[in-house]
Amino acid sequence: MVTLAVSILLLAIGIPLFQGITASSRSSTQANALVEAITLARNEAVKRGAAVSVCARATNTDTPALMACGTAAEWATFGWFVFTDAAGTTPGDYEPPSETVLRLWGPARAVISTTATSVSYRGSGELLTAAAVTFDAYKSGCTGNNLRRVTVSPVGRLSTTVGACP
Numbered sequence: 001m002v003t004l005a006v007s008i009l010l011l012a013i014g015i016p017l018f019q020g021i022t023a024s025s026r027s028s029t030q031a032n033a034l035v036e037a038i039t040l041a042r043n044e045a046v047k048r049g050a051a052v053s054v055c056a057r058a059t060n061t062d063t064p065a066l067m068a069c070g071t072a073a074e075w076a077t078f079g080w081f082v083f084t085d086a087a088g089t090t091p092g093d094y095e096p097p098s099e100t101v102l103r104l105w106g107p108a109r110a111v112i113s114t115t116a117t118s119v120s121y122r123g124s125g126e127l128l129t130a131a132a133v134t135f136d137a138y139k140s141g142c143t144g145n146n147l148r149r150v151t152v153s154p155v156g157r158l159s160t161t162v163g164a165c166p
Contacts, residue, residue: 039158048084067096075135126155137150
């Protein structure tokens with residue numbers, strides 16, 4: 001009977017703690033995946049001396065000729081991809097066949113909140129836009145300080161911070 005009482009007590013304490021760890025881990029994983037994609041875009045832009053972008057995927061297709069950039073709300077829905085932005089007609093807008101997909105990521109397992117539809121780098125490694133870009137990654141139903149914020153400065157540098165859930 002004492003063993004059962006101790007087990008119930010440990011479960012009562014452990015389950016909420018485990019849920020918090022899971023939420024933190026999921027937020028960190030998604031933020032790290034965004035950092036990986038944005039870093040790849042910047043590195044490729046500098047290496048190629050040309051514009052490279054990362055944008056939300058509009059559909060779940062893996063066929064480059066059928067891919068398109070999505071809206072700011074679609075980063076978590078279908079994932080994102082990095083591509084050469086050679087056409088130059090609309091920065092951050094994928095235009096096959098003159099542009100090449102370098103890598104793609106699948107749907108996120110967390111909420112990704114941003115107003116950006118893409119992040120585009122010049123060949124110098126700076127953003128094509130003059131404003132910073134911010135992404136918030138968190139698990140649905142997030143509580144506490146389990147939000148991860150990824151910020152890209154106008155000079156192209158990344159920073160990741162921990163914040164309170166919305």
